[in-house]
Amino acid sequence: MKFALFSDLHANRQATEAVWEHAQAEGFDRLVLLGDYVDYGADPGWTIEFVQQRVAEGAVAVRGNHDDAVVVGAHEGMHGQVQLSLNWTRQRVSAEQCAFLSSLPLMASFGDCLAAHANAHAPAEWGYIHGRMEAMRSLYATEAHLVFCGHMHEPRLYHLSGTGKAGEFEPVPGVAIPLSRARRWLAIPGSVGQPRDGNPAACYALYDDEQDSLTFQRVPYDHEEAAQRIIQAGLPEMMAHRLHHGR
Template sequence: MRWALITDIHANRQALEAVLADARAQGATHFALLGDFVGYGADPAWVVDQVRQLTADGARVVLGNHDEAVVQGSKPGMHPDARAVIEWTRAQLDHEQLDFLAKLPLRAQAPEAGCLFVHANAFDPGGWEYIQGRAEAVRSLHAHAARIQVCGHMHDPMLFHLSGTGKAGDFRPVAGAAMPLPTHRQWLIIPGSCGQPRDGNPAACYALLDPGPSELDDARVTFQRVAYDVEAACAGVLASGLPAPIAERLARRLTRGE
């Protein structure tokens, strides 16, 4: 059993195509999709349909804050660019696609892998608070007994752990290097963004999780980076009429931002 952990696709068709192809080539048999399927990118309908198909095939899928915003519509006080993206995205999705997003849960579990999946955190999944460091990671790990939590929302790949004595630590992963997840610790995996990486590396992020043969065995996680056609993704944003700064941000590979 090998899980592909994919999050924050943000309507980036080119990135998702590349990640799915790589995951399948790497032997992934199970998929967890951690929200923010829409927002920013030019292909929300295509991405939502891919997610729907993966869900029908057994993937674990949870709601993201951008998905919620598109379902509910823009609100007063939003930044004009954010409002424009939300309203444009809503217009691209049909009733069935919006209904699919609206019915997504905030949490999903894979007991067979010892995993809890959420978009933002386990302590308040619908509050959309970021896990920016150890303090938030420990709070999330304390909120649920799952041995492995997997979260999106933060676009930079990261790995946190918590021992039985309360000692916490973190790792900034190296792409392609398998990391053991010993059973005497809880783990929190942030795979990084598939469609909007913001760590200065334009390659799409995801992670591969290999649970141990039993709950007594160590699991293993490998963070992956996959090159894709960034220029085509930017061109699609501009051709769609979405605000130019969105394409510029993707092209410049900014390191931070919501």
């Protein structure tokens, strides 16, 4: 079975449409959505509808910290321009859409995989996986062969051997990475709507559980239009500049 992995759409309709079209052309059996569907971008209502439609079709979806913050209020550390963006977003999503975001779980299992937005060891605390140490904590917190997380906005891949030795790979877009069954893995596909590795192209990944392979993808999209929509909406210009530079 082949899974498409989308994370951190962040209300970016242009990026989401481009990645969705690319994934359909590549072919997959089931979609996995790793959270943060709203905030930063100009189309929160549209992206929630997109997620709702995919879930109705059988997609796996978990809740992200920005989804949570739109419903319950800003978390610790969310201030300044992020608070402005959250307030703007909250005024443009319906009560039904908020209820949908609130209903999403923090983690979800499928096959021998686990999906979480931030991490698997303390998903409600929204801590980042900055490196091997945090990746190991998440892998030790579950028996899943493969853990998928978002939150970092940069494509990353970590592994843990049977002897407890951790390592990481630098993923190359479009190149399938074999995932040895002798190791356990934690993959971060990167952000669809807010890449932050210096490349403005949208990120996602494809996992083939029959071939035991993972392919990271980059999809150029009209980030100029997405940025212009942010400015026209009156959102902080910093959020438009990020799309130009992928930072």
